Amino acid sequence: MFQGLTKRLPPEVKPTRRQFLVAMGGAGAGLVIGSRLDAIKVADAATGPAMINPFVIIAPDNSVTVLSKHLDKGQGAATGLTTLVAEELDADWDQMKVEFAPSNPQLYNNLHWGPYQGTGGSSAIANSFMQYREAGATAKAMLVAAAAQAWGVPAAEISVAKGVLSHASGKRASFGDLADAASKIAVPEKPSLKDPKDFTLIGKHVPRLDIPDKTVGAPIYALDTKRENMLVATIARPPRFGATVKSFDDKEARAVNGVVDVIQIPAGIAVLATSTWPAIKGRDALSVDWNFSTSENRGSDELWTEYRALAETPGQVFRDEGDADGSISRSSDYIERVFEFPFLAHAPMEPHDVTIEFDGKTAEIWTGSQLQSVDHYVASQILGIEMPNIQIHTLWAGGSFGRRAIYDSHIVGEAAQIAKISGRKEPIKVQWTREDDVRGGYYRPMYLHKVRVGFNEGGEIAGWHHRIVGQSIITGTPFEQALVHDGIDHTSVEGVLDSPYEIPNFRGELHTVKSGIPGLWWRSVGHTHTAYVMETMMDELAAAAGRDPVEFRLAYMKDKPRHAGVLKLAAEKAGWGTPVAEGRFRGVALHKSFNSYVAQVAEISLDPDSDHGFKAERIICAVDCGIPVNPDNIAAQMEGGIGYGLGHAIRNEITLTEGEVDQSNFHDYEPMRITDMPVVETHIVPSAEAPTGVGEPGTPPAAPAVANALAAATGNRRTILPFAKEGAGDA
Amino acid sequence: MSFNLKINGETRRVDADGDTPLLWALRDELGLTGTKFGCGVASCGACTVYLDGLPTRSCVTPIDSIDGEEITTIDGLSGKASAAIRQAWTEMQVPQCGYCQSGQIMAASALLAETPKPTDEDIDGAMEGNVCRCATYHRIRAAIHRAAEIQEG
Ligand code: FES
Ligand code: FES
Numbered sequence: 001m002f003q004g005l006t007k008r009l010p011p012e013v014k015p016t017r018r019q020f021l022v023a024m025g026g027a028g029a030g031l032v033i034g035s036r037l038d039a040i041k042v043a044d045a046a047t048g049p050a051m052i053n054p055f056v057i058i059a060p061d062n063s064v065t066v067l068s069k070h071l072d073k074g075q076g077a078a079t080g081l082t083t084l085v086a087e088e089l090d091a092d093w094d095q096m097k098v099e100f101a102p103s104n105p106q107l108y109n110n111l112h113w114g115p116y117q118g119t120g121g122s123s124a125i126a127n128s129f130m131q132y133r134e135a136g137a138t139a140k141a142m143l144v145a146a147a148a149q150a151w152g153v154p155a156a157e158i159s160v161a162k163g164v165l166s167h168a169s170g171k172r173a174s175f176g177d178l179a180d181a182a183s184k185i186a187v188p189e190k191p192s193l194k195d196p197k198d199f200t201l202i203g204k205h206v207p208r209l210d211i212p213d214k215t216v217g218a219p220i221y222a223l224d225t226k227r228e229n230m231l232v233a234t235i236a237r238p239p240r241f242g243a244t245v246k247s248f249d250d251k252e253a254r255a256v257n258g259v260v261d262v263i264q265i266p267a268g269i270a271v272l273a274t275s276t277w278p279a280i281k282g283r284d285a286l287s288v289d290w291n292f293s294t295s296e297n298r299g300s301d302e303l304w305t306e307y308r309a310l311a312e313t314p315g316q317v318f319r320d321e322g323d324a325d326g327s328i329s330r331s332s333d334y335i336e337r338v339f340e341f342p343f344l345a346h347a348p349m350e351p352h353d354v355t356i357e358f359d360g361k362t363a364e365i366w367t368g369s370q371l372q373s374v375d376h377y378v379a380s381q382i383l384g385i386e387m388p389n390i391q392i393h394t395l396w397a398g399g400s401f402g403r404r405a406i407y408d409s410h411i412v413g414e415a416a417q418i419a420k421i422s423g424r425k426e427p428i429k430v431q432w433t434r435e436d437d438v439r440g441g442y443y444r445p446m447y448l449h450k451v452r453v454g455f456n457e458g459g460e461i462a463g464w465h466h467r468i469v470g471q472s473i474i475t476g477t478p479f480e481q482a483l484v485h486d487g488i489d490h491t492s493v494e495g496v497l498d499s500p501y502e503i504p505n506f507r508g509e510l511h512t513v514k515s516g517i518p519g520l521w522w523r524s525v526g527h528t529h530t531a532y533v534m535e536t537m538m539d540e541l542a543a544a545a546g547r548d549p550v551e552f553r554l555a556y557m558k559d560k561p562r563h564a565g566v567l568k569l570a571a572e573k574a575g576w577g578t579p580v581a582e583g584r585f586r587g588v589a590l591h592k593s594f595n596s597y598v599a600q601v602a603e604i605s606l607d608p609d610s611d612h613g614f615k616a617e618r619i620i621c622a623v624d625c626g627i628p629v630n631p632d633n634i635a636a637q638m639e640g641g642i643g644y645g646l647g648h649a650i651r652n653e654i655t656l657t658e659g660e661v662d663q664s665n666f667h668d669y670e671p672m673r674i675t676d677m678p679v680v681e682t683h684i685v686p687s688a689e690a691p692t693g694v695g696e697p698g699t700p701p702a703a704p705a706v707a708n709a710l711a712a713a714t715g716n717r718r719t720i721l722p723f724a725k726e727g728a729g730d731a
Numbered sequence: 732m733s734f735n736l737k738i739n740g741e742t743r744r745v746d747a748d749g750d751t752p753l754l755w756a757l758r759d760e761l762g763l764t765g766t767k768f769g770c771g772v773a774s775c776g777a778c779t780v781y782l783d784g785l786p787t788r789s790c791v792t793p794i795d796s797i798d799g800e801e802i803t804t805i806d807g808l809s810g811k812a813s814a815a816i817r818q819a820w821t822e823m824q825v826p827q828c829g830y831c832q833s834g835q836i837m838a839a840s841a842l843l844a845e846t847p848k849p850t851d852e853d854i855d856g857a858m859e860g861n862v863c864r865c866a867t868y869h870r871i872r873a874a875i876h877r878a879a880e881i882q883e884g
Contacts, residue, residue: 073828074826074827074828074829074865075827076827207821207824208824208826210826210829211820211821211824211825211826211829212821213829214826214829214832215817215820215821215826215832215836216765216805216806216817217764217765217766217767217804217805217806217833218765219764219765220829221767221830223764223767223768224764226762226764232759257748258748275747275755275759275760276755276758276759276768277747277748277750277751277752277755277759278748280771281750347864348828348830348864349767349769349775349777349828349830349831349862349863349864349865350767350769350828350830351768351769396828396829397828398767398828398829398830398831399827399828399830399864399865400828401864433771434769434770434771434772632824633824636824636827636867636870639866639867639869639870640827640865640866640867642866643865643866643868643869644864644865644866647866665770665771665772665774666769666770666772666774666775666862667772667774671775671862671864672866672868673859673862673868674854674855674858674859674861674863674868674871674872675855675859677866677868677869677872678869679869680869
């Protein structure tokens with residue numbers, strides 16, 4: 001993250017890694033951000049709701065509010081965490097509510113990440129599963145103890161069901177009745193948790209808490225933030241990454257009715273207006289002269305030329321087993337393929353927006369914050385005030401797909417720059433347009449894979465040589481220590497490094513390329529390209545051997561029961577091995593990511609009139625994600641993950657010409673539409689293992705499954721993405 | 732400049748330049764925030780409202796082009812079709828991030844009001860302009876069919 005910060009922030013706010021950790025509370029001497037009670041927006045010590053623990057508030061009106069430490073950007077995390085509490089609390093689902101927790105890494109850190117509060121890596125349920133169950137169980141134990149005291153009966157004789165405590169004597173009480181008394185009970189050390197066989201909510205159909213609001217257009221997003229006297233700001237950012245302002249003329253911008261100020265900030269030129277439209281018009285009226293001496297001035301063609309040349313030279317070794325080169329040269333045949341994956345924008349449905357209110361001493365921020373700890377820290381550095389003097393209000397986010405989890409918090413950072421430099425006391429909402437978003441960088445980086453696989457009679461794989469070229473996402477971010485080892489960014493090679501296929505001689509090499517175009521994790525990160533390469537290669541090898549693609553994969557996974565489990569389930573449900581309907585073709589893919597296992601069988605039909613040659617008709621998806629906390633939501637995430645993966649594979653790419661992004665909005669970064677969407681059927685493997693992620697793992701297998709179906713239909717193997725680049729091909 | 736707009740059955744006065752898109756007039760001037768901003772160029776449908784019952788992209792509709800038409804937004808959407816759509820949306824748990832869903836529900840309700848038993852082709856035609864980045868399309872289609880059943884009673 002510091003690389004990004006260095007580029008964008010004035011020198012006085014450049015943090016060191018140690019300062020960052022201290023501020024996060026991770027290096028011993030951490031700041032306590034707020035006290036426990038600060039976490040309760042609605043709390044009133046005397047008569048108001050009682051906070052039973054940092055995750056559970058019970059109000060006299062009998063509502064139970066769960067504080068979600070995770071942002072919900074559509075993946076259902078808030079409902080999931082509430083389910084865990086309600087389960088152990090034996091609450092009635094109708095009394096449950098959810099709110100986002102304040103920024104406080106000491107209470108609300110992601111347990112998989114150490115001292116940071118944030119959401120990502122499909123970890124929301126996985127890291128919170130025991131924590132939120134324990135929070136519910138603790139609250140229940142305290143309510144029971146309070147009832148025992150009030151009724152003068154042993155706690156063991158009290159039972160709790162559907163939000164009611166009762167005793168054989170006929171005494172009954174609601175949670176609300178006992179909330180105040182319960183909050184004064186000593187917190188039990190280790191509350192006992194339910195046996196999973198007794199679950200009544202986990203694994204059952206629990207409706208999402210946010211859906212009623214989302215069918216009436218309720219004002220729940222950062223876009224909807226409205227404060228008195230609020231100004232709206234837009235920012236003219238450099239047209240090339242890393243360029244700076246040489247000079248600017250704001251005369252015409254200031255003449256726009258409603259524009260109140262134009263200021264220069266490190267990120268560009270900000271136009272402040274009384275509402276959104278004049279802020280957009282004012283920006284259009286600016287004329288800015290940019291300095292391109294420090295910017296990335298290459299286009300994607302130049303980058304591809306560099307990548308292709310590098311692919312011919314040895315890279316840094318990330319995997320080396322046996323003798324890949326020797327065994328390939330001795331094998332009877334080989335297949336060599338070069339794959340190219342473009343830059344991709346996330347383009348979440350809600351363009352970025354953040355509101356900041358800064359009076360010189362304290363600040364409040366409203367946004368769909370995904371890495372609260374980083375947003376909080378960056379704001380404090382830019383505003384020059386301590387973190388406890390800044391409150392972050394996390395709001396429901398209109399999608400993210402990785403885009404709101406930003407290692408340098410540039411979105412909040414720009415808002416803080418405007419607040420600080422303008423010196424204005426009014427609340428300021430910084431509004432991004434779609435153009436700002438599509439052209440704004442932080443893309444899934446371009447990647448090239450060159451793969452050569454030697455095989456013998458019968459298709460037996462002799463050796464596999466795999467070279468990857470691409471830029472590192474993680475280097476320079478707070479996650480570097482965990483994910484970059486000896487110069488190898490794990491996210492550049494994940495999915496190849498840990499492929500389930502037992503291949504005797506394997507050599508993996510990586511070229512890490514630098515460019516001035518900021519990259520970022522994008523739904524399923526490295527698996528977006530590695531799954532495609534592994535799964536289309538395995539498919540082609542099976543075809544070359546004249547073997548069934550499912551059987552072929554199984555033969556290379558002797559000791560991978562969970563991989564094999566989903567593959568067999570998807571194949572069975574899809575009727576693999578039986579004839580497919582007239583005019584349809586099948587393909588299969590399997591991939592593990594974020595500790596979840598997903599296999600998909602795609603059925604396509606050829607469509608020579610389409611821009612990419614086929615229509616994905618149906619995808620049968622099998623997933624093993626441990627204990628399924630909310631099966632319907634898991635299915636929804638598989639559907640969404642498949643649609644996201646497929647839509648981009650079909651027709652999305654970001655390209656640059658002389659450093660400038662060529663695309664700008666949905667007309668030339670054309671999203672998947674309802675007409676492109678296959679029917680999706682999800683089957684969940686029953687499991688007693690700890691739950692794992694579901695937000696991302698549906699994405700990686702989707703594109704290779706349809707590509708393999710296309711190859712089955714036409715023999716055409718697509719190695720250049722998006723598919724539309726090659727048009728309808730042989731269809 | 733000042734304009735009188737008929738919105739959700741009331742006449743509302745807006746003080747803004749005539750080129751202001753209806754989207755921003757609704758959201759910023761009138762506090763009707765149910766209508767969302769997705770692209771600003773008529774490519775996504777997040778900003779869908781009705782003008783005299785017809786689904787319209789408010790992001791490209793300047794307020795000075797509105798000539799007495801009745802405007803309906805998600806905040807004022809009512810009637811049998813939209814009730815069925817909302818019920819089906821809840822039953823089938825359609826929304827994920829939810830941000831596109833104001834526009835989806837406006838488009839789907841207009842379809843159902845016009846075509847009580849829509850086919851898949853009808854659905855494609857009516858909904859193709861509405862983007863959902865969360866790809867809830869599979870459920871949108873199923874929920875429109877379900878809403879048709881609900882509406883029929
Ligand atoms: S915001 Fe109007 S169509 Fe996208
Ligand atoms: S539900 Fe997220 S964009 Fe449609």
